[in-house]
Every structure is written in C-alpha cells, then in structure tokens.
Amino acid sequence: MSKLPACHFLPSESIEREAQRRGDGEWLGRQLANSPRFIFVWRGNNLFSVGPEKRPLALELSEADKVIGPIFLGLDGQGTSFFAANLSGPQSEEDALALLHLNAKMARFISLRHFDGMLSSEERSLLFYSRSLTHWHEEQKFCHRCAHPTLPEEGGHIMACANPDCATKHFPRTDPATIMLVHSQDVCLLGRQASWPKGMYSTLAGFVEPGEKLEDAVFREVKEESGIEVRNIRYFGSQSWPFPQSLMLGFFAEADAGQITCGAELEDVRWFHVSEARELLVKLASRFPHLDTIARRLIRHWVEESV
Ligand SMILES: [Zn+2]
Known part of the structure; x- marks a missing residue:
C-alpha cells in the first residue's frame, strides 16, 4: 500500500451479503480489483476517524490486492464491495495505523465495547459483522x-x-446466550457482577449448554444465579454481541418474588421495584451509549407495560 488510502464513512443503508456469490472466485477477484472498501480490525478494535464526532471508516486502497486474508462482507446499494481484514501482525496501534499509511491524527482503532459515540444500526451491524469474522x-x-x-x-x-487427508471445512461460530427479565407483579429480578461500575445492575444472562433447549437454559441460569424458579418463559428478541461471538436471545419469565440465594458468578441479585428499574435504565444507557442493548430493551418494555 504505497499511497494514502481514501477514507470513507460506512454506507447509510444495510449491505447485501450476497452469500450466493462467495463461491465464485473470479467474481470475488473482480470485486477486489474494482476499488473495494476495507473495514480493518486490529486486536478486536475497529477503525474510526478522530475529532469530536468519531465515525467508523472504510478504506479504499491503491493496492487492494496486497491485503492479507480479505473477507467478503457484501455490496452496498451502489454496488461497491466491502471486505473486512484483520491486522494481526502489528504490536502497537501506531504500527497498525502506519501499515495503512495513517497516523493517530487521522484515525484510531477503538473497541466497540468502550466506544462512547453514537452509531446507526447499519454502521453497528457492519462493524459487528467485521469484528466477528x-x-x-x-x-x-x-x-x-x-x-x-x-x-x-x-x-x-x-x-x-490444507491437509488433503483431512480437508475439514470450518465454519464461523455463533454462541447462543440467554438473557432474561424475570418479573413478579411490580418487581423484577436483576443482578450485578463485582467488576461493574457501582450501582449498576442488569438482567440475568448465561450461555446455552450443549443439548439444552433455550427455555431450559433460562430456567437453569435463573435458578443458578438467584435460586428462583421461573415459569411462563416467553421469547422477546435477539441481539448480536460479538465479544467475541455471542448471540443474545432475550426472554421474559414469571416467578414468585421469594427468597434469593445469590449464585457464585454474581456479587448481588435482588428484586427491583418498577420505579427503581426505571431509574436504572438511565445508568444502563450510559454503559453502551451507541447501543440499545437487549437488557435495556427488556427492562424498558417491562417498565412501560407495568405503568
Ligand atoms: Zn485438518
């Protein structure tokens, strides 16, 4: 990459993944030769512009064919190809930026977990997609x-x-995790981990185990983390969570507001009145400002239903 790359913002519309074309090597070669845009990731961090309004960047390179391990993401509405690429070699952010002919006055690599700006759902989706792959x-x-x-x-x-005697094909993994708002009349069950900021509580959550139905995972996790047995488990919605490769599956569940036994993974679990849960929503919004997390959506939906 000998010349300064052209920096572009991400498309405002969702890209088409064009999964049916991924197997066509010639077509992919043409996409790489036709000014594609790259979403670079270094150590799990995505590339952003600097300045008061940090925006995620896609780079157009003069020598796109020199990018190692490009991953085809899809096409935007104008037919521009997008690829993700991992900068696994550089030890420092400075070196990673230098490899792209950039410096810290032009761009930075930022973790999406700690990003304090705003993103559109289309931008977030493309960044999550790139980070996962x-x-x-x-x-x-x-x-x-x-x-x-x-x-x-x-x-x-x-x-x-690459071993012809093996030739196993490996596919990307997505790990399902349940996240649930357990409620009983005008209270809901929330917990906190010791590492979280003071006063921060959220919905209970946990990974689905092999051989387990989602509903069984919800029941087991709530019992393990609080000693409470739930019933009437209802699916709410989902959210990609590529830290590193989870899919959060949100549920509501009912319970009797009984005695709690806090599980080993949490520092505290307790019942929150609807008025406390409403106040907590403000704190949760500051935790991942660019993301309306499924925990927030679950709590908000229950608070609004409880009015
Ligand atoms: Zn093998």
Whole structure:
C-alpha cells in the first residue's frame, strides 16, 4: 500500500451479503480489483476517524490486492464491495495505523465495547459483522482435527484444512446466550457482577449448554444465579454481541418474588421495584451509549407495560 488510502464513512443503508456469490472466485477477484472498501480490525478494535464526532471508516486502497486474508462482507446499494481484514501482525496501534499509511491524527482503532459515540444500526451491524469474522479468522488459523494450517474459501466464510487427508471445512461460530427479565407483579429480578461500575445492575444472562433447549437454559441460569424458579418463559428478541461471538436471545419469565440465594458468578441479585428499574435504565444507557442493548430493551418494555 504505497499511497494514502481514501477514507470513507460506512454506507447509510444495510449491505447485501450476497452469500450466493462467495463461491465464485473470479467474481470475488473482480470485486477486489474494482476499488473495494476495507473495514480493518486490529486486536478486536475497529477503525474510526478522530475529532469530536468519531465515525467508523472504510478504506479504499491503491493496492487492494496486497491485503492479507480479505473477507467478503457484501455490496452496498451502489454496488461497491466491502471486505473486512484483520491486522494481526502489528504490536502497537501506531504500527497498525502506519501499515495503512495513517497516523493517530487521522484515525484510531477503538473497541466497540468502550466506544462512547453514537452509531446507526447499519454502521453497528457492519462493524459487528467485521469484528466477528476477523476474530474467527484469528482463532481458526489451524485445523482443530489435525493441527494443519487452514486456508480461506468462500470469500473467507469457510476456513478449510490444507491437509488433503483431512480437508475439514470450518465454519464461523455463533454462541447462543440467554438473557432474561424475570418479573413478579411490580418487581423484577436483576443482578450485578463485582467488576461493574457501582450501582449498576442488569438482567440475568448465561450461555446455552450443549443439548439444552433455550427455555431450559433460562430456567437453569435463573435458578443458578438467584435460586428462583421461573415459569411462563416467553421469547422477546435477539441481539448480536460479538465479544467475541455471542448471540443474545432475550426472554421474559414469571416467578414468585421469594427468597434469593445469590449464585457464585454474581456479587448481588435482588428484586427491583418498577420505579427503581426505571431509574436504572438511565445508568444502563450510559454503559453502551451507541447501543440499545437487549437488557435495556427488556427492562424498558417491562417498565412501560407495568405503568
Ligand atoms: Zn485438518
């Protein structure tokens, strides 16, 4: 990459993933030769412009063919191709920026977990998509069946074992996790981890275990974390959570507001009156300002229903 890259903001509309074209090597080659835009990730951090309004950036490079391990993301409404690429080599942010002919006065790599600006849902979706796939590439460099290196196929959406006797194809993983608002008349059950800011509580959550139905995971997690048994479990909605590769599945569940036994993973669990839960929503909004988290949406929906 010999010249300064052209920095673009992300498209305002959702991109089309064009999954059916990922297997067409010639077509992908043409996309790479036709001024594609790259969303770079360094150590799980995404590239943003600097200044008062930090905006996520996509770069147009003069030598796109030199990018290692490009992952095809899709096309915007104008037919421009988007690729994700992981900068796994550089040890420092300065070196990562220098590799792109940028410096800290022009751009920064920022963690989406700690990003304090605002993002549109389309921007967030594209950044989450890029972060998930680049993380998976980092983790899937070797076949876990035979330990040989893997090579990307299907525009980077498959990592295939290079050992012809094995030839296992590895696919990106998404780990399901349940997150639930347990309620009983005018109180709801919320917990906090010791590492969270003072006074911060949120909905209970936990990963789905192998062989488990989602409803069983909700029941088990609530019992483990609070000693409370729930009933009438109802699905609410979902949210991608690429830290590193979760899909949060939100539920409501009813319970009797009985005695709580706090589980080992949490510092505290207790019942919150609807008025306290309303106040907590303000604190939760400051935690991930660019994201209307599913925890917030669950609590807000219950508070509004309880009015
Ligand atoms: Zn293998």
